[in-house]
Amino acid sequence: MLTGVVQHGCLLAVLLGLWEYAARNGKVDPSFFGQPSGIAQFLWSNVVVSPKLWIELGWTLLGTFASFVLGSIAALLTGLLFVSMPRVERFVDPYLSAINAMPRIALAPLFILWFGLGVSSKIAIGFSLVFFIVLSSTVAGMRGLNQDHLTLTRTLGAKPFQMFVFVTLPGAVPVIFSGLRLGLIYAMLGVVGGEIIAAEHGLGQTLAYLGSTFNMNGVMGVLLVLSLLGMGVIWLMTALERRLLRWQ
Template identity: 45%
Template sequence: MTSATATIVTQNAPAELARAIEGSQQRAKRKKTKWSALTVALQVLSLVVALGMWEWAAASGSINTLFFSQPSAIGTFAIANAEGLWNDTLATLRATVFGFAIGSVAGVAVAFFITSIPLLDRVLQPWISVLMSIPRVALAPLFLLWFGITETSKVALAVSIVFFMVLVSTAAGLKSVAPDLLALGKAFHASPWQRFRTILLPSCVPSIFAGLRLGVVTAILGVVSSEMVASSNGLGQRIVLYGQNFQSAGVFAVLALLAIITGVMTALVAWSERYLLRWQAM
């Protein structure tokens, strides 16, 4: 190989490497899309098969429809009671969103504040552990006593659950930030706000969203639990009502609605995480 040829090859190497990397990324993206589509198809198929087996078992008398109902009866019940179910879905969803939002913001803010003062963190850790260990359902009567049979009592119970989930998860993420990064920020005389924006927040985003994913599920559980104890509306109140009247189709209809709400809210949190991480990478 002559020196001129070697020079040309050397000059073209970066461009060829870039094309190779881009091609590899595109193949990986196509493969990921293919597997994602297959996963969704299998998930839908498994649901259809499960519902079909359930319907067959109910129609053949293999299961007692008084206790287990059947998909066709559940669908008929949901359509017949659509207006009432819709109104109660909105009531539960509204309390869940408020509780989740307030608990999440408060949890993140308190986590940043506590971890910024090591002594305060060490003092409060035992109390946080004690408060987390209290079953939240046991607090529902207290919230009802304090706030009455109102939406506030439902929101309060959801906040008490989400707050600690997000607090503990965010605090763990903050404590795992590399000390070298913090030392580097101080060496460059970065202000507390600059250290927060460029070091702390990006480093603990995954931990924050881990808490949010748990929080969105537990927020729904908290609201429904409060509604089951005492409420004038909401899906939890309907579960109790239908259960007391042996309307298993109604109970399963409400459970299906709760599953849909949980799935949608969890997907929104996951999408927000992907969007934020992609934005940070730009």
């Protein structure tokens, strides 16, 4: 493992060195691509010296996790309703399919009109993405259970609530978590996309401002922060999934 880290570190150092050399010698225009030293200086000024990026990161995380939690809870409850009452699903499915087919980014101006420029409109965009992703995985997970297990549980006299807590939910966790992991990523994408279109705070708004002022070092620095944030989100969900699936 340590050898792999060293190899990746060496490769990254070589690539950054070549990038810096090309930028300093005119091989690459820093006005379009920035340069590592300028990116490092930007991050130092806005992360260490000044808390500016930390504040904007906080707004983005607030919108991301709020939309993820609200969308996931709504999707889990709706999925449970659909599995318990298939007639309701058949009735509602055409309407949900029509809404899901709409591109959410194109609906962002409408959300902004309804909820304003604050974090509420970003939560609405993220919610609309998370809900359908988690809903599909919830329904698929609950319907993909081994029917023999369910029959045996009923035969042994388990009540519906006991079946849900001890059989249905644990058996569906792997499929549900694949949707939750994807939903958290899309929540962040939706929030950042909404911030880029119009916002008062957030990394997306900062990215849009830096791009409009041709500050490519700042743009690359914010993109690096977003990349690390995405990796952290994936790591968090993977670690949580492994913890919940230790019984397997």
